[in-house]
Amino acid sequence: MKLTFLGTSAGKPTKERNVSALGVEFEQDNKWYLFDCGEATQHQIMRSRLSSGKLETIFITHMHGDHYYGLPGLLSSKKLDTAFRPLTVYGPKGIKKFLECVLDVSLANLGYELKIIEFKADDSFVFDKFTLKVLALEHSVESFAFYIKENDITNKINEKKLRAMGLEPSALYGKLQKGNNIILQGKELKAVDFTLEPIPGRSLIIAGDNCRPDILGRYLEEIDLLVHECTYTQEDYDHLQVKIMHTTAKELGMVVQKRSVKNLIASHINPRYNKNSTEGVEVLYNEIKHNYKGRLFIANDFDIYRLGRNSIVEKL
Template sequence: MEFTFLGTSAGTPTRSRNVTGLALSRSGPKPWYLIDCGEGTQHQLMRTRYSVMQLRAIFITHIHGDHIFGLPDLLTSASMLGRTEPLDIIAPPQVRRFIDAVIENSDSSLSYPLNFINSEAPDFYWQDDHMGVTNVALSHRVACRAYVFTERNLERQLKQEKLAADRIEAGPAWGDLQKGKDVLLDDGRLLRSDDYTHIPRTARRIIVGGDNDTPELLKEASQGTHVLIHEATYTQDVADRVGPWPQHSSAQQVARFAQSAKLPNLVLTHFSSRYQSVPGGTPHINQLAAEALQHYRGHLFLAKDFDTYRLEKDLKLNKLDGH
């Protein structure tokens, strides 16, 4: 599984960080999924290998502008480029009204259908051939969700000794079994794929959190999760000065939770625009990492725009060079 940060700033962009957007895929850019779509997301995409023509679904965590204002631009641009494939938009109900209003009042139209799915439905579950997605309610000023992405249809390996013992000769039946299909032989025997194949590895799982001041809400979902991507808008001293109203997490809060949940990989994002990236800048963004490292002993990453990470099949998270 791979993911690329299209924006890592909270609220407003900076010279080096756009507002929130994340591209995620199982393997390579076809197909891919977009989580949140702040203003300028389509411009950020132009500097990546992801195409709106291959976009399978958009997942919106909540309705704040730095997470949705890029939607009308991206959707209408995809139409102008000739997209015809339907697009799923998983989002709070207000997002549909927002998109409809912009299209209606800007003399715009789309060349493809949108399929809106309510992210706040109590039985929410979405899947395609590559991913199964659930979500978790978070604590923010408006309804907000974290999305849990788990890969589906893992590659199978044949139990060749069992096939030989049952005198099932190599041929098309083997291929169908390896694809997860049950097979009816000419002699009337029904071969079940689960009996003649096994899945040799663990399904990879990533949580992409929205805005949230209570990381502990992800405790149950974190079991069996290999990467948590979560906001760390402030260091704790700034969070204390700002007060509780914004309902964001500090690096300290998230790190303490990740350590208690035994999460192996933590990627922090959604940083307040007050944090500087230039040498000598103050407050400096590295203070967020320094604070988190005081409380977390796993693999910690501080996201930058256009950083690309790959969660390998052996469950190691690597930042890819050249991205």
């Protein structure tokens, strides 16, 4: 499973970071999924290895502009790219009204099927490779996280055992994979005897803006990967004259350590933490790491990460 960060800034774009967008790919799949679509996401896609023609589904975490203002441009460019694959947009209440208004006023004729689905907390959806559950977060507007559970692999054939019996890969392998017994040299081979133990699917949460990471509760326990905002250090947040409902590095580290999260990728970085300031992203990393002993990454634009079946995240 690969994650490509297309935008990692909080609130507004900077010279280093665009606003929120994340592409997710599964192995042996001819499509990919986009989580959030901030302004200029289509530009970021063009600079990445991803293709708008293979984009099939978009998920929007909440109705703040830095998470969905990129939709009109991306949807329109899809037509100009002659990418007519149907597209589904999942989002909170309001996303349907927004898109229908934009498309109506601009007289856009997309030329492909666009489906808009508004969800609420605890809704679940089933896809080819995974199931997805919508989880409520705490923010200044309704905000959500997506709990993704990859399907288990339950029909993997013991090829080594079959080859040892003299059966090379053939159509008979396919019959065994479907659970059918076969006859080889007059002897019945039972599918159950040549099927490996199921390989558990990976699990991750991709969260929108949120001031309480602990609100995810039991969904965090033993999860393979959490992608979560980390907008401020605790000290900077404490000195804000107007408190904004975001997560601090200290709080994030404490929660994921308590819940035994295996891997954490922090994103949604406040523009104050940049290469030219006295405080770079290292202060966020160090504050999380002080409290969290798992694998930690601070995402940058165009970073690509792989979540392996061994539950280890690696930066590519």
